[in-house]
Amino acid sequence: MKKFIGLLSSMCFFSQISLAHPDADQVRKSFTAAGVYSLQKEKSSQESPDLVALGRHLFFEKQLSGNKNISCATCHHPRFGTGDALPVSLGTGGTDIGPNRQKNSGHLIPRNAPPAFNLGFNSFHTTMWDGRIAKDAKTGALKTPDANLNGINPEAKEIAQQLTTVAAAQAMFPVTSAHEMRGDAGENEIADASTNLEAWKNLVIRLLGKNNGTVGGITKYKKMFQQAYPEVKNLDQINYGHVARAVAAYENFAFLADNSNFDKFLLGNDQALTSAQLRGAKLFVGKAQCITCHSGPHLTDFQFHSLGAPQLGLGKGQENGEPQGEDRGLALLTGKAGDNYKFKTPTLRNVALTGPWTHSGSVQTLEDVILLHAQPVLFCETYRKNPKNFFYTEFYENFVSTIDADTDRFASRMNSVSPELNQLGLSQSEVQDLVLFLKSLTDKKFLSRAKAPTGDEL
Template sequence: MTAGDLPPPLTQADFIPFEPAQAALGHSLFYDTVLSGNRNISCAHCHHPDLGTGDGLSLGIGEGGQGLGPERTPGTGADRVRKRIPRNAPGLWNLGARDLSVMFHDGRLSISDIYGNGFNSPAEEWLPTGFNSLLAAQAVFPLVAQFEMAGNPGENEVIGAVHDRIDNAWPILAKRVRTTGDYGSRFVAAFDHINAPEEVTIVEIANALAAFMAVEWTSFDSPFDQYLAGDSSALTPNQQAGMALFYGDAGCSTCHAGALMSDQEFHALGLPAFGPGRTRVFDPYARDVGRMGESNRLEDAYAFRTPMLRNVALTAPYGHNGAWPTLEAAVRHHLNPQAAREAWTQADAALPEIPWLAAVDFVIQNDRLEMARQAAVVPPDARALEERQIAQIVAFLESLTGSTVDTPPFGVPIWFQP
């Protein structure tokens, strides 16, 4: 491996600048349940810094659940959850990067002028304009997702509006926010174009959330970043050996390419299938076809976006459905997908017990035809590495953890109650 094989170092110039006052406002909103239909879940319940900005689960427990992370319970009575979140909650590191062009596991949000508002999104032409970033546009969609934050039909006015048309819910949430506590006056102070609380829309709310997430979780001070910046002693010999494999014989950098360590493309890796799946209208209940659900192209079947890797050691479990509990297991799958699929067991999935959903959790594995379709896209090639080499790759991935991740600018507010 030569220096030319390595990506350029990240610098602050690679990230969009955000206003500190807007980030401070977004900090409050991120941890506040005011943005959920039933006022019972916040962004932080599924993206908490103590859990690597994820939730520590393969598939999350959303609206209606109680608690945080692996200890989160599915609720009781009429308020209990009706479905697991179909995909793993991704980490939020470096989402303010200028070069980021696509989000979500299936890429259903991307930068585009196809609808005249700057984005190709599930809201199509009904997405408003004025978002300060791709990250801000992303922030509005969990708010109107039934099982994530909006709630079930008949429970609140937000979900009722969503079922009419997606953009009808955002003004309801905006009015709720600007009339709660001191949020209205804080928006006036933080945004130059807002002269009165009545002018606050979902766009300003999303822009504040994006400012917070970007400021709080920009990370490029890991030992690997220090090495890229010229400190040859920043990595241990074991980590350097893993880096050589990552950018060499193991082939990891083919997809985890560039300064962000992602090609922002979609690849079918054949992860074991389970959970309710993110289905289309005509899909079987538990199927998840990945990128094809967005593109409608058969060649995209079961393909998912390449994740960025800064702080990856903090964000277990791994994969679009959290199939693998450890970095080592995820690395082994990438090296030999077929063997890893055969070795996987249901116990590898971090799924808190939900008795009324148990029949769905692994039902897809009984669908012979669907399993055959998924098996057909499993990469056939295997890379034979020694055990010490696998350990070296894991050591390198652990060197991607930032040195200041435990001391972010804002931190968890003392009033947050999971």
């Protein structure tokens, strides 16, 4: 009898849940079918506390930049969702952080700073808006802009073998980018190096000095590298791969986001999403077709598509002699016309914290991001006619003048839009439900791990 009552009450319990969320199970199944699982089901890379501590110092270390005036944290600050809250970043030479950052005599970076969440998972294998830095999930082979590090038997083996996650591979390159961290030739010994290998070597000398740390270097780092890499007996054996690995150890530890309400929902808790969020989730896997591209545990297929998003800033093209305001995305790497304006599908985890959005940060609310997806051409035409209407924060008006107004380029961008994206016909309340669903992907616990080197909360 007792057993029977127990069974009865548990049946009632479940039927109550299913009354509240009749679609929950079906929606969960649709996510599972698209390879979406809670990140709690996968193990993230974990390094020793000493390595994480070293990385924490390096992530906030301005000495890593040629002119000693900018750190990784300047553009990937935990307080701004591991980004900088700017449409496009302001590089070496600027001052302050986040929306207060001033360009001064410094440089406008061509693209929006993407977030650095969950890079310690093997399943997060491809980074940068054009995917140019990747680590093969199976073979571990790297693909980077420096051939010395690439493939399964790389030339610069001592460096490459330290690059145990894609975050480590990525951390090799901000310091070799003139406008992000390196500075211009004539300004410092990192910028004056003739190859990346030489620049990396000069940076290690700056941190650790020469002759096993007896000549030059920074005392704090000599000690911290010895603790973090106890197997290295002589500091001269430390290379920039060890630096990058430590930076990544901090990022992978601190910027983990695997406990959102969405994760709880995926793990079976129907109540983790509100009714509106569940409606949004249903749209995401159904009518709105978001899941076509935002699939897998990070809600990205790591593939490349064009939304025709409004272009703002200098554009990446000008580095390759193309006109200012042009960024043809993946095509700049592959040279294929079919890749024009394609960018990597971004992860949506913690997306509510990482605005402004898109590769050029031209879209300032999640509602607008969804409208851009739902009716790309209409959205972009409206935006083009009156960009100021899309800049809701006074501060961003500094960037309005950098919006690309060229008519031919606008037409090519519109021609490139992925056919999956046309005319979704979403109502206003459906857009709202999708926005609320995107907010269920937030996990702010990273803030308690992402402390400053002083141990202070950020």
